[in-house]
Amino acid sequence: MxxxxxxxxxxxxxxxxxxxxxxxxxxxxxxxxxxxxxxxxxxxxxxxxxxxxxxxxxxxxxxxxxxxxxxxxxxxxxxxxxxxxxxxxxxxxxxxxxxxxxxxxxxxxxxxxxxxxxxxxxxxGDWAVLVVPSGSRLRTFEDFAARLRQNPAGLTVGGRSEGGSDHVLYGMIGKCLGVDTRLLEYAGYLAPDDAAEALQVGRVAALLGSARALRPEITAGRLRPLVVSSGGRIDGIDAPTLMEVDVRLEYSxxxxxxxxxxxxxxxxxxxxxxxxxxxxxxxxxxxxxxxxxxxxxxxxxxxxxxxxxxxxxxxxxxxxxxxxxxxxxxxxxxxxxxx
CATH class of the missing domain: 3.40.190.150 (Bordetella uptake gene, domain 1)
Structure with missing residues (x-):
């Protein structure tokens, strides 16, 4: 050119x-x-x-x-x-x-x-976190995993664009949990505000996204973190790593x-x-x-x-x-x- x-x-x-x-x-x-x-x-x-x-x-x-x-x-x-x-x-x-x-x-x-x-x-790298609304019945990642194993298509997880890092990470988590990855329901959003709105109104049950970007909402108590994708725990986010919950995966x-x-x-x-x-x-x-x-x-x-x-x-x-x-x-x- x-x-x-x-x-x-x-x-x-x-x-x-x-x-x-x-x-x-x-x-x-x-x-x-x-x-x-x-x-x-x-x-x-x-x-x-x-x-x-x-x-x-x-x-x-x-x-x-x-x-x-x-x-x-x-x-x-x-x-x-x-x-x-x-x-x-x-x-x-x-x-x-x-x-x-x-x-x-x-x-x-x-x-x-x-x-x-x-x-x-x-x-x-930018580590990811899986979050739910503070009032969600999913209190822990173990709750999330149990629901996913019971009915893989029953939980819709939101995140950034389809086929992007959040979507791929969700597929990896499902595979590690022994879930049929083809049945996973995922909703991709180009704008973070749209993803946050989908979570708050219940169009998605959980959200995968940047731990760095979601930390303010977590700190304010509006979101509950279930797990992070880093090798070690992340300061300011009270959630286990995937490794700690027996998901042999680290991803950013x-x-x-x-x-x-x-x-x-x-x-x-x-x-x-x-x-x-x-x-x-x-x-x-x-x-x-x-x-x-x-x-x-x-x-x-x-x-x-x-x-x-x-x-x-x-x-x-x-x-x-x-x-x-x-x-x-x-x-x-x-x-x-x-x-």
Whole structure:
């Protein structure tokens, strides 16, 4: 894609080095574009702009521009970079990715994210919590599990978009409980307010969502947490982990960075080194703490291997939920359920 066409399709915020550039005389990259999908269900709105600010203020980039990239979420890795070629240190481009993009690519029957771009790093994660209204008869996760085993279709659970992280997590929980995943009832909502309203008026019996986002309602006593998806308990949320209730599962809606598919070895190494420096930057760590993001850093070949495994796990759950015809990893053109 020519540069003129690229900017015609996107809006961005430019951050340039000034007097608070951390004193670095030789930034890792002169000019950096951080592309962020604007598609519904992406779930990490605004993180590109925050990354751009951290990069410049920490002296890691001379200028950094956060660019909103419109388009279909599942094909974003294929479409975002166009014909761009490095060198990365002079003008680099990164794409914000997350679990919903992985699921969207599988549902849309496009190339898997891990194959459509160069996996660079997993940065942060957002743990989930299962909540019910404070007056619900479901007092504990054991109550919820017993009802689900008795009648899998009898409980409707709400969350973010269908096929996204909350939906996939619900499928994983059902599978761990020995429930026929195909019978699970799930209602996806693009707006958090719509999901909250559905819970309060009884259209859904429980809600899966970001523990970080739901904590104020939990603290105020309007919602009762039943379980969290993290490996350890979460401060401010009095609920066990899935592991504690014998559901052998840990799961978060993660966010990371991708590079163009055909990066040279030198450009890939430079981009991964930049990600390493982002994770180590005090400003980034302070930002993560302020927003309640858990640092789950993984980079390079380890991230690529993890992403391949996570893609296969996600594909399997989407198949069991009825969103894919097959869990086969090589059935391009025939896997997606058609209306």
């Amino acid at each position: 020519r540069r003129r066409g690229f900017f015609a399709l996107a809006a961005g915020v430019l951050v340039a080095a000034g007097c608070d550039a951390g004193g670095a005389a030789d930034p890792a990259v002169r000019r950096l574009f951080i592309l962020e999908p604007t598609a519904d269900g992406h779930g990490w709105d605004g993180i590109a702009g925050r990354l751009a600010t951290v990069l410049v203020q920490s002296g890691l980039a001379r200028t950094a521009m956060a660019v909103e990239r419109q388009g279909v979420l599942g094909s974003a890795p294929r479409d975002a970079f166009g014909a761009f070629r490095g060198p990365f240190a002079r003008e680099g481009r990164l794409l914000v990715t997350a679990m919903p993009m992985v699921a969207a690519a599988e549902i849309a029957n496009t190339a898997a994210v891990v194959n459509a771009a160069t996996p660079l790093a997993r940065l942060v 809606d993660w966010c990371g960075l991708l590079g163009p598919k055909d990066m040279s070895p030198g450009d890939r190494d430079a981009a991964i080194a930049l990600c390493d420096r982002i994770d180590a930057a005090p400003r980034w760590r302070s930002l993560c703490a302020a927003h309640g993001w858990s640092r789950v850093y993984l980079s390079g070949d380890e991230f690529r291997q993890w992403l391949s495994t996570e893609t296969a796990r996600t594909r399997g759950v989407l198949h069991e939920l009825g969103l894919l015809k097959s869990s086969d990893t090589t059935c391009w053109g025939s896997c997606v359920r058609r209306p």
